[in-house]
Amino acid sequence: MKILVVDDEKNILKLYKAELEDENYTVITANSGAEALEIFSKEPPDLVTLDILMPDMDGIHVLRLMKEKNPHIPIIMLTAYDYRDDFSVWVADAYVVKSSDLTNLKDTIKQLLAKSKL
């Protein structure tokens, strides 16, 4: 399973990559929205984790463009805090609060991938 992890922080990308590879996922990282969109169209992943706050192109814009290209690929929005209300109009598949405890993220990825397989 190929997961595209998008974040502007290289350390975070490194952490997610290590942790998710530990879970046996193939992890591709992108540290900007533009890069992420390029990867998304060239080699479509099975799932995307998208940081909302990014300097060049914010996650919400990226989310919209990705969903326009392929709405079937699940996208998890990673937020600094509970943005749930604000996301109600968006079309992300899940929202996960960024935390050093990756349990919640891993559980969500597992659930979404299981769902998309069906």
Add this chain to the structure above:
Amino acid sequence: MAKKLNNQGSKRNNISQKLSVIFELIKSILYVEDFNELLNKITKEAARAFNANICILRLVEGDRLPVKASFGIPNIEYISEELAVSIGEGVAGRTFELGQTTIFKCSDDFDYCSALSKHMELHTAICTPLIIGNRIIGTFGLYNKIAEEGGIITFSEDDKVVLEGFASIAAVVIDKSMLFERLGKKEKEAVEAVKSIGDLRELLEGVVENSADAIVTTDLEGRVTSWNKGAEKIYGFTKEEVIGRFMPFIPDILIETERGYLELLKNGQTIKDIETIRITKDGRIIDVNLTLSPVKDAAGNIIATSGISRDISEKKRIERELRNRNEELSRLYFISSAMRGTLELDKLLRMILAAVTMGEGFGFNRAILFLLDEDRNTLRIAMGVGPSSLEEASDIWLRLWKEGKTLSVLTEEIDRNLFQKDSLIEGLCCDAELQLESNSILARVFREKMPINVTDINAFSESQTLFVKQLGSNAYALVPLIAKDRVIGVLWVDNLFTGKKIENSDIDFLRNFTDHMASAVENARLFEKVTTTEKEMENIFESISDLLYYNSPDYTIKRINKAVTEKIGKPAQDIIGKKCYKIFHGLDQPFVKCPHHKTLKTGKPFIEEVEDPNLGGTFLVSSSPIFDQKGSLLGTIHIARDISELKKLREKLNASERMATLGEMAAKVAHEIRNPLLSIGGFAKRLEKHSSGDLKEYAKIIVDETRRLESVLSDILIFVKSGHIEKKKVYINDVIDSISTLLVPELESKGNVLTKEIEPDIFIWGDSYRLKEVFINLISNANQATDFGIISLKVYRDRHAFNSSLASNKEITDEQIVIEISDNGCGIKQEDIGRIFDPFFTTRAMGTGLGLSITKRIIEEHGGRIEVASVWSEGTVFKIYLPIKEDK
């Protein structure tokens, strides 16, 4: 003398000559009738007979000898007084004294010639006394004898003899003449006296007879003895009818009085200028002015009476008329002052109409008053008086006026007795309003400000308006009511029942009255307006929900509105008259923080917030001075609004504004911190996983502390986040179910039990996610505070909390629900209770101090409120009230 003549008779020639002289002389005077002429003739003839220059005749008067006649003295009329001599003095005086004829030679006897010689040259003189019996009545003197050959010579002895002879006869003649003269005078006087008495009598009789006054004489018994034309004219009786009768013109009731007068007259008294009445032949009573006098005979005895009487009926009539008129005027004045003192419009209008219709007033049969309605520009019937109350009205006015009632009693009586029926108006409703622009006669009177007297409606088509037809009037008058040059209405009057013609003079009189009345009406209308405005103001004053009160400058409360009595909780009479600082602030001296204080000091308005625990909150107090026309301070008016709630809201707003700014910053900071934290925590976790021993433990510490930091960050971000809540129908039961299992491990860790009493099917409109947070927060808090205790959760509907008028048997939407979370834990310290909802306030070492702030915010965002009650070491109860109604 005869003897002397005999003695000298020898000289025959001489004697006959002398006798002839005397004879001539006597002859010349015998036939002179006039006494003065006689004397003059004597002197003249004697001077000629004796060839003398001058002759003077004097007659004695007392001891003086005045000149009575003379000859040969020029201008005798001027000097005759001077020539009078006393006895013994001068030629004549000397002669009179001697009593005999004396010859003087002035050069020898100068002393005796002096009187006349002042005026004439005297040389010789002869003077003889005029003797009758033994009485000398005068003297007769001759002066300056002229000789035949010329020159003045002395009188001779012959002259003396002749003169004595002549003088003796002349004396008799003079004496007789004097007597005759005196008698003649007397007779003449007597004749003239008789004649003038006759004239007077005639005059008097004419006066009496022709006098316009009645002049009547009676005997002492009152029987008429004379009766003039005036009496006949005044009393109507002829002379024949009254003479000899007791005065028939005395009315029976006055006969005794008249006899009294007769007694007075008998005693000689005069009765002057009495006013009484008399009766004429045809039975009319007349007023007379009477003077009675006694009539006396020559001996002074009272033998009759005379009475002069004058008919003063006309004068009396005028007097009476004047009096009546005066009375009428004072009555009108009385009414008019009553009216001017009446400010109640309705009452005033009634009074005016009463005055117009009352018999003693203007006496019109009917009257209607139209008044200007300025808003609609029409004339409207204000009031009318019909015949039903005509008699009544006049009677009452008259009686009230005579009784001298006070105005207040008067107006009460009018209210009670007059105008109970306004039948006149009832039939007129359809025409009760009249456009001023119309061609109606009423509108014309209004526009032209002139009265109109319609003497016959048939002669004047314009006058037949609908309402006149309804009234059935054939003739009427309209008078404008003018106040300060402005027409404020029109008065309509007629005399339908008596048919009395309305004269122009009636209208003039009425106009005077209406002009006065118009001012009174205007005043009353103004007063009414003021009263209405005042009432409106009063209502506004009372209904203002702010505290409104008026103070005199000495801090005494003069007026208050209802809000004040409600706030103070005392009746108005316990507040008015007290000092404001006592009532409002419970102080014994002025409250310096109150703007009232400043307003009194400076005379300017002030607005300030006043916080006073005595009043139970914060008030925005405005204090404004009220001045009279002279600019002196009458008092101050205060408006105090309870802004406690406002202040709280404002504080909240300020806090939330602060929070929004803080939140924005916090969000940025949090994002910046979160990523490094995430890296730290994440890699530490990896370190922990892949290491062992102490290193593993250290890595775990990093992981835990990072997690704690992350939790603080989340709380901060949730708190500052200002998002709207999406409200849906949320069943409280579902919310609680979803968290119960989540909380179990936490509760168990402290040995606490959660009990739940939840009414079924309770829902609100809200955000379940947020509400979950509320429950988690509160139950967690309770759990933290309690060890081995019971945490109880109750949820129920509160049916009485919202006392809504909509609460019916339909769906219950106006109620609220109550969520009670209580514990029997340590409780909250009293000093902390006020701060527990403040952000970052915490008593726990590990707390962020945001939990209860977030809870409170969520509750408030749902339109509810949260309350806390706690007793230290006994436990705490949180009560949440949430409205059920969907908030749109």
